[in-house]
Amino acid sequence: MVKIDVTDAVRSLGAGESRAFAAGSEEIALCRGDSGVFAVADLCTHAHARLTDGFVLGDLIECPLHQAQYRLDTGERVEGPECPALRTFPLIEQDGRWFVET
Ligand code: FES
Numbered sequence: 001m002v003k004i005d006v007t008d009a010v011r012s013l014g015a016g017e018s019r020a021f022a023a024g025s026e027e028i029a030l031c032r033g034d035s036g037v038f039a040v041a042d043l044c045t046h047a048h049a050r051l052t053d054g055f056v057l058g059d060l061i062e063c064p065l066h067q068a069q070y071r072l073d074t075g076e077r078v079e080g081p082e083c084p085a086l087r088t089f090p091l092i093e094q095d096g097r098w099f100v101e102t
Contacts, residue, residue, distance in 0.1 A: 038072035039089040046083035063095040
């Protein structure tokens with residue numbers, strides 16, 4: 001298991017913004033949706049485009065390549081080409097700091 005400190009990003013991400021992080025072998029997109037900050041896999045499950053190059057729309061993230069849309073909370077695909085759900089990662093608050101665990 002890898003645990004990374006994302007406190008600065010959690011504090012600075014504006015509405016609809018995302019930022020890429022590496023955590024061991026995982027590439028993670030930290031995104032601020034309408035309901036808060038979420039951590040999901042940064043690579044689209046359709047053809048591996050980088051989702052942080054796409055768009056956060058409400059509580060969804062849209063792939064820039066073929067416009068698959070995934071829920072930020074569950075990773076479920078709700079629009080676009082047929083493909084598996086995105087992996088999601090817990091965002092954990094500890095003593096005023098925020099961490100993602102993979
Ligand atoms: S690569 Fe993301 S929808 Fe095709």
